[in-house]
Amino acid sequence: MIIKNVVCPFCGSLCDDLTVEVEGNEIKNVDNTCKLGYNKIVGYSHGRIEAPLIRDKEGLKEISYDKAIDEAAKILCNARRPLMYGWSSTTCEAIEKGIELAIKIGSLIDQTATVCHGPTTLGIQEEGKPSCTLGEVKNRADLVIYWGCNPFHAHPRHMGRYSTFTKGYFTNKGRKDRKIIVVDVRESDTSKVADIFLKIEPGSDYKIINALTSIIIGNGDILPEEIGGISKDRLEYIAGEMVNANFGIVFFGLGVTMTGVKDKNIGSLSRLVKELNRNTKFSLMPMRGHYNVSGAGNVFTWLTGFPYAIDLSRGYAYYNPGETTANDVLARKEVDAILVVASDPVAHFVNPSIRRLAEIPLIAIEPYTSATTELADLIIPVAISGIEADGTAYRMDEIPIRVKKFIDSKFKSDLEILTDIINRIDRYE
Amino acid sequence: MNELIIKNGIVFDPLNNIKDEKKDICIRDGKIVDDVKNPKILDVNGLLVFPGGVDGHSHIAGAKVNSGRLIRPEDGRRSLKPKTSITMPSSGYSVKNVFSEGYDYSIMGYTTVVEPAMPPLSAIHTHEELRDIPMLDKLSLTLFGFNWFVMGYVSRGEIDKLAAYVAWMLKRTRGYGIKIVNPGGGENWKWGKNVDSLDDQVIHFGVTPREILNDLMKVNEILDLPHPIHVHTNKLGQPGNYNITVDTMKLASGFETQRGREPLHITHVMFSSYGGENWKTFDSKADEIAREVNSNKFITVDVGQLMFGDTTTMTADGYLEFNLQKLTGFKWSNSDTELETGGGVTPVIYSPTVPVNVIQWAIGLEAALLINDPYQVWLTTDHPNGAPLTRYPEIISLLMSKEKREKEILQVNNAVNKRAILPSLDREYEWNEIAIITRAAQANSYQLRDKGHLGIGADADVTIFDIKPNEIDPSKDYDKVEKAFSAAKYTIKGGEIVVKDGQIVKVVSGKTYWTNAEFDEYYELIEDDLKDWFANYYTVNLDNYGVNDVYLTNPCMIRTNPTIGSRVRLA
Amino acid sequence: MKKKRVKLITGRTIEQGMFIEHKTSKEYFDATATCFMNERLIKELDIEDYVKVNTDIASIVLRAEREKGIPKDLIFIPMGPWANFILNIDIGLSGMPSFKGVDATIEPTDDRPLELKDLIGLYKG
């Protein structure tokens, strides 16, 4: 069977034009996909955890699903300061259920933006987010700036489908109609296709963004001759390109959110884009990593009022990044149990946080052996959303698309497992 | 059988011409009935009884609202309330979380609310939030005002295809009706520009706002849609815009409809009733607007009342938000949506010491007081644009009491005496008129036959306020009025008591209405265009576009009788 | 032994992403237990195949790989368990640890990178 218009459950580009060939209950082939999506979809059946596992002194041993739900409910109910973490690679429906559980048990809940675009959130909470959908870029953008991001590696089809090589209504010559600028600290496969590559000193983003803003608002005379490794002349030239564009966009990645003054970088980028809109049309878009990290932020926000790093122990949502963010509550050794859904924090958190993860009961709802399952005390295998379970996901531009199920799984989905845990806790109460 | 009788209430039910009558109301299985056998008895002994409240324009769900919540954690922190044994945690003052939206409306006696700006491409998002809002029945209006298909069909005069497209889109987005924001101008904003009059050209598309409005009004009628075209006028929020508003209203003049409702609704008219040439010469033209409404039976408006304090503004009119942000310097978000629509969000502080804000405050009240027929003017704050929804009780008390208005006028900038006419207006709303502008008019305009009244067969949505209309004088006891409308004694939703003494006592999940205006072979008319444009210009596949019923709580499809269909053939 | 101060940045690579669901695979190990450095830096320190990277919190041994476009005072490690072993919590109050622009020193080594299981084992006890 050939299934068309399948949505790729890998990165924030959320390409929805894949063709998957399924025979029996197996995937034979995937077309229109990048290497990342191909490996995830074709490789979906390799290395799966086959049954619920619990750790005792000798190691992991199999238990029944029912017993696993029981153990999970017990761990969460007995915890005084539980944390529920992950969410960016599952459906919005599962995330909603997760928040319901967090409210029920008075848990901390955080999502992967905390080690990704968390500073973006803080930056736009200062300055706002002048943005647009990817189709606006496709149809209109004559200037595209990739700042601190490398779509060739992290979002391989982004440039082809949305932002550089694609043709659109007002850009019917595609790449020829667009000027491409890349800003990064090192050369990358993306910088190789740029018209202009600005190789900046590490950590100098903030200075350079603000220098561009100064030039654009007419205060360029106060600037020194060189900023962050770039000459003032060259910055003036870039500012000119920005002002003269009909429709410009800055895509930015972790090179900006993780560097130097982090959230302040994003605030200043937003301010730069705001100023540019006095002269022309300009937008800003974070290159979101996981396919539904944007959905996680959205669901968190409409249900609790806040996008991540939420403490529900008081009965209401308390939000204070830097205090309630996952790495902080772990490194402070506050957390005494953790439920991980659709994420691998042991691979992506920092050393002091992982040390705490090793000390406390860790439940992982996870399809594969991962760094996190190496430390987990209870592992519940799960169907893979976007392949074996359907539901809603949000693209990096906040556009919701329903991901498909095209393989039947013997495992329950994140949504079903979380529902079972909630029901089990209800039975205890 | 689930029966309830509300005894001895003083009932105002304008759509059934019941006014100030001591009358029992019988309820069985969620509906109003003529008698009951074994009911639970609710003796409300002289208290004020209204049909459940209907808010016809309130931004409660979708991308813009969530972007407001996202950029304003400081607003989220303002009204934090912990969960209870039955309710979920609340947050937010002007941009509330979904739970708080449902609870706060219900506590004030509202039972039906319309989300008036659904971007088609993110319609799933709007419906996900609507699904999660408890306590209320819900509708949403789909945005069409600067959509490429619409402008293309208008420019080529293909009215049948336009009708087919609107019908398809309403079904695909589970929308209830046509919303038009800054017709044509929104497309120009995508190049950083706007339109200045009804006859300005949309860049590249060769159409004008006038043509877009006229054709969509025709299509609205051809498709027999329940609600008028719902219009946010061009130049909204700009000094001197009352001219274009009056011009827009005149488009509907003489336009008869099958359903006997108006063909055109002008929303949050306060923001469109501005005089002056700039912010320095800014003044109220509510009188001009009211004059047009009073002489033009073919339009309705809603107020969009502004109240002092801070709030969050959000609209599909991105140009407006950008300009507001230029005045305030506050944070600003924009969201242009491919081929369809756009939007912006920015916080604002309305101050009683700032002349412009004081005049804006006066304009809303003036419009409500100067328009004679209350069925032509619903009460809204354009939540949260003019003020958060929780400010309704205060506005009701202002409309009911000249004394309260005089007291307020003394507190605010003197501009109100020079560049507004509020101080000279004596009218005081009566209970019956309040019931119309908060219930009957809106139910009527949306043709929600089971809403906004208490006749036999209506949905048993009832509000009982803790006030005895025959024992108080609202023009003097305005504080009591405000207090009573802030917290219903009882809110009954679908026959169940959901609020008692201003507290949520039962959490329910409402219905979602949408309009199906399909006609024979409507899809064939537009199929090639859809396939072509989706393949070339959209970034989402046609197959993956739109909403299905899994996102709707208790979906209710309204079927219409389009006067088009089998007789329509392509030339 | 020669030692040098550098700035460490971590980030995504396509290989890291391709095998992210298969963390115990050889491909993931090859993709992430690796340090990308400028050729001149490798020469200067006489690094052969392996490099030891030290930060304020820990040290790790990685396979050293040449990369042309990277500045001489910068090293790049793909995001993952090996990179993160030497990253610390941040004091910046944004809740975001520093994954880029971290102060580090590097030196040649004859040791080999740990397998995932052994690396994670270091966190226990």
Ligand SMILES: [Zn+2]
């Ligand atoms: Zn509105």
